[in-house]
Amino acid sequence: MNHVLEVKNVCKFFQLGKTKMFGEQILLKAVNDVSFKLYEGETLGIIGESGCGKSTLGRCIVNLYNTTSGQIFYNEPKGEINLTQASERVRQYHRRNIQIIFQDPFASLNPRINIFETIAEPLIVNGFRKEEINQRVAEIIEEVGLRKEHLRRFPHSFSGGQRQRIGIARALVVGPKIVICDEAVSALDVSVQAQIINLLKKLQEKNKFTYIFISHDMSVINHICDRIAVMYAGKIVEIGEKKDVLKYPKHPYTEALIGAIPKLTNRKNKIKRKSLAGEPPDLTSNMGGCYLFDRCSYKSSECKEMLNELLNTEISNHKSSCIKRNEVELTGL
Amino acid sequence: MKNKLDLLEIIDLEVNFHLDEGLVKALKGVSFSLGTNETLGVIGESGSGKSVTAQSILGILPQPPSIIRKGEILYDTGKERLNLLELDEESYRKIKWKDISIIFQEPMSSFSPLHSIGDQISEALITHYQGMDIKEVLDKCYETLSKVGIPQPKKFFERYPHEFSGGMRQRAMIAMAIICNPRILIADEPTTALDVTIEAQILELLDQLRNELNMSMIYITHDLTVVSDIADRIVVMYLGTIVETGSVEEVIDHPVHPYTKALLRSIPRIEHSEEELQPISGSIPSPFEVFPGCPFYSRCEERIEGLCNIENPVAKSLNKDHSYVCHLK
Ligand SMILES: Nc1ncnc2c1ncn2[C@@H]1O[C@H](COP(=O)(O)OP(=O)(O)OP(=O)(O)O)[C@@H](O)[C@H]1O
Numbered sequence: 001m002n003h004v005l006e007v008k009n010v011c012k013f014f015q016l017g018k019t020k021m022f023g024e025q026i027l028l029k030a031v032n033d034v035s036f037k038l039y040e041g042e043t044l045g046i047i048g049e050s051g052c053g054k055s056t057l058g059r060c061i062v063n064l065y066n067t068t069s070g071q072i073f074y075n076e077p078k079g080e081i082n083l084t085q086a087s088e089r090v091r092q093y094h095r096r097n098i099q100i101i102f103q104d105p106f107a108s109l110n111p112r113i114n115i116f117e118t119i120a121e122p123l124i125v126n127g128f129r130k131e132e133i134n135q136r137v138a139e140i141i142e143e144v145g146l147r148k149e150h151l152r153r154f155p156h157s158f159s160g161g162q163r164q165r166i167g168i169a170r171a172l173v174v175g176p177k178i179v180i181c182d183e184a185v186s187a188l189d190v191s192v193q194a195q196i197i198n199l200l201k202k203l204q205e206k207n208k209f210t211y212i213f214i215s216h217d218m219s220v221i222n223h224i225c226d227r228i229a230v231m232y233a234g235k236i237v238e239i240g241e242k243k244d245v246l247k248y249p250k251h252p253y254t255e256a257l258i259g260a261i262p263k264l265t266n267r268k269n270k271i272k273r274k275s276l277a278g279e280p281p282d283l284t285s286n287m288g289g290c291y292l293f294d295r296c297s298y299k300s301s302e303c304k305e306m307l308n309e310l311l312n313t314e315i316s317n318h319k320s321s322c323i324k325r326n327e328v329e330l331t332g333l
Numbered sequence: 334m335k336n337k338l339d340l341l342e343i344i345d346l347e348v349n350f351h352l353d354e355g356l357v358k359a360l361k362g363v364s365f366s367l368g369t370n371e372t373l374g375v376i377g378e379s380g381s382g383k384s385v386t387a388q389s390i391l392g393i394l395p396q397p398p399s400i401i402r403k404g405e406i407l408y409d410t411g412k413e414r415l416n417l418l419e420l421d422e423e424s425y426r427k428i429k430w431k432d433i434s435i436i437f438q439e440p441m442s443s444f445s446p447l448h449s450i451g452d453q454i455s456e457a458l459i460t461h462y463q464g465m466d467i468k469e470v471l472d473k474c475y476e477t478l479s480k481v482g483i484p485q486p487k488k489f490f491e492r493y494p495h496e497f498s499g500g501m502r503q504r505a506m507i508a509m510a511i512i513c514n515p516r517i518l519i520a521d522e523p524t525t526a527l528d529v530t531i532e533a534q535i536l537e538l539l540d541q542l543r544n545e546l547n548m549s550m551i552y553i554t555h556d557l558t559v560v561s562d563i564a565d566r567i568v569v570m571y572l573g574t575i576v577e578t579g580s581v582e583e584v585i586d587h588p589v590h591p592y593t594k595a596l597l598r599s600i601p602r603i604e605h606s607e608e609e610l611q612p613i614s615g616s617i618p619s620p621f622e623v624f625p626g627c628p629f630y631s632r633c634e635e636r637i638e639g640l641c642n643i644e645n646p647v648a649k650s651l652n653k654d655h656s657y658v659c660h661l662k
């Protein structure tokens with residue numbers, strides 16, 4: 001299969017305030033040497049704890065952040081374009097192809113502009129003509145299940161689910177190839193969440209979108225994704241086909257995530273969720289070896305020396321950074 | 334459903350909000366009870382009245398714009414049954430944190446950024462036990478902080494809320510809530526802002542504390558899977574009314590009300606990823622809308638026209654453990 005995007009050794013470090021003593025800077029390593037390929041038409045799920053760098057990675061890909069180092073290639077039939085090194089004009093042009101849907105349907109819409117203008121804005125920025133703008137907005141609004149009468153109204157008069165539809169319409173109206181859904185359903189009530197998940201799936205089938213679906217909810221990821229990448233402390237620690245990752249996890253962190261999934265069949269005092277002890281590491285410290293070390297129950301002294309690279313496992317297209325990936329028996333779903 | 338052992342009993346509670354845009358009937362006659370040492374899960378979608386119920390119990394409803402129209406909240410102190418709604422501020426203060434205490438959804442907004450965690454945690458203790466000297470206060474604080482799983486309580490005590498991760502802040506919030514050994518702990522979506530691994534830790538901690546300290550707990554959430562994990566009994570709310578209540582086994586394994594059934598179908602389940610999700614049709618009506626009959630009528634798949642949209646359904650009991658409010662048999 002063809003890949004449409006390649007992320008190569010991408011790092012994004014944030015500079016925090018200067019330390020008082022020597023004017024030395026504190027760097028927060030939000031995304032730390034991440035590489036993967038995204039294949040045409042697939043949905044890649046990115047899962048991990050709060051603060052592990054999922055949104056930062058998404059923002060680097062859509063160019064809302066400049067990367068600290070590394071490259072992002074967008075693959076067109078004509079050839080690969082290095083988005084991290086292209087001129088601002090080229091980047092602007094390709095921004096059309098990669099769109100993002102944000103988590104918070106309340107915060108991500110401007111309360112002072114009406115829905116028509118909200119959805120049309122990306123078209124205006126990209127220099128579309130008036131007739132085409134009108135036509136595209138009319139089409140997309142129907143696709144996401146809103147009505148023409150809604151266009152003149154303002155965000156505050158919509159429910160959370162409707163606002164999320166507006167956010168989706170806005171991201172899709174320019175006709176992107178790749179859509180990054182950053183916790184696109186996390187803020188919604190379960191009944192509305194189901195509507196939006198089904199809508200995203202339907203739109204993908206119709207328009208052949210490629211999705212990156214960011215979430216910390218494994219059940220949602222399981223419903224919508226083909227492949228899963230597991231992030232921990234700024235790094236991808238495991239990546240593979242959804243079924244393989246869930247059934248045969250190859251990294252202790254993935255095992256912990258799977259064990260912690262809330263299930264309707266769990267019962268107080270009977271069947272319990274497992275929890276991972278401890279806290280994620282401080283991203284401003286200089287860490288060596290495996291980042292999960294303090295919390296891992298399979299650790300041994302070699303783990304302090306490992307290099308945090310993704311390594312092949314016995315399953316094809318399934319990689320893990322755990323040096324014991326082929327020794328320890330991990331429990332999946 | 335009256336029970337001699339009930340610690341807390343809410344009877345026919347009605348709360349209205351008088352807003353510029355109109356009248357919101359936030360609670361339309363809510364009744365339930367909490368037994369000794371039990372965990373009651375209150376579940377419902379956004380706007381169903383979960384937080385208003387919690388705020389009513391604690392006497393922290395903003396009045397105005399709200400008005401308690403009707404009802405009783407009976408609390409059994411061990412000596413007498415008090416109607417909390419009749420207490421003045423002074424008497425409420427004696428109960429708050431010591432008898433009944435709360436953990437809020439967003440730990441960041443419930444701590445003041447200006448004071449250290451320690452100052453804020455010790456405040457309730459100082460209010461309630463005026464005879465305690467500083468050393469006793471500090472010892473109790475350190476003890477409570479380590480009870481909630483904070484590794485270096487002395488260091489933690491001096492620091493400020495923004496210096497911590499969401500999980501650590503939520504632990505601090507729990508410490509503040511349990512420091513006076515309350516008999517009832519209300520947890521209003523305490524893990525909604527956290528991710529699954531931390532959520533599992535916090536749920537485990539809460540249940541363990543409830544056992545150790547002999548507390549009863551009201552656990553509010555919109556997540557049925559979380560409730561099935563921690564509760565003994567469930568109350569399902571929709572638009573300011575209770576539609577179904579019963580033991581976890583009854584409500585989750587044998588739901589009766591069409592709303593509970595629809596809610597269960599709409600959850601993405603890890604075990605069934607291939608099935609298409611079934612959303613509840615339509616959306617929650619605006620809180621300003623007034624209509625007769627069952628609140629769930631407009632979205633119900635089993636509605637009977639001419640009955641459900643005209644008459645208010647009444648509560649029916651399936652067994653001692655399970656009741657629902659619906660016209661259907
Ligand atoms: N603009 C910024 N400046 C400084 N630090 C930042 C900035 N944005 C994010 N961070 C930090 O980078 C890390 C990764 O944050 P990010 O938002 O990518 O996490 P996430 O995985 O999306 O988490 P969540 O599930 O909570 O959305 C966090 O430690 C965060 O505090």
Ligand SMILES: Nc1ncnc2c1ncn2[C@@H]1O[C@H](COP(=O)(O)OP(=O)(O)OP(=O)(O)O)[C@@H](O)[C@H]1O
Pocket residue numbers: 350352357358359377378379380381382383384385386395398555620
């Ligand atoms: N301070 C307030 N001012 C005005 N209306 C309010 C206020 N608090 C609650 N309401 C209204 O009362 C109703 C019930 O709200 P409540 O906060 O109890 O819902 P909830 O079940 O806790 O929802 P969520 O899951 O979103 O927290 C809603 O219609 C809400 O808009």
Ligand SMILES: [Mg+2]
Pocket residue numbers: 054055056182183
């Ligand atoms: Mg994020």
Ligand SMILES: [Mg+2]
Pocket residue numbers: 383384385
């Ligand atoms: Mg609430």
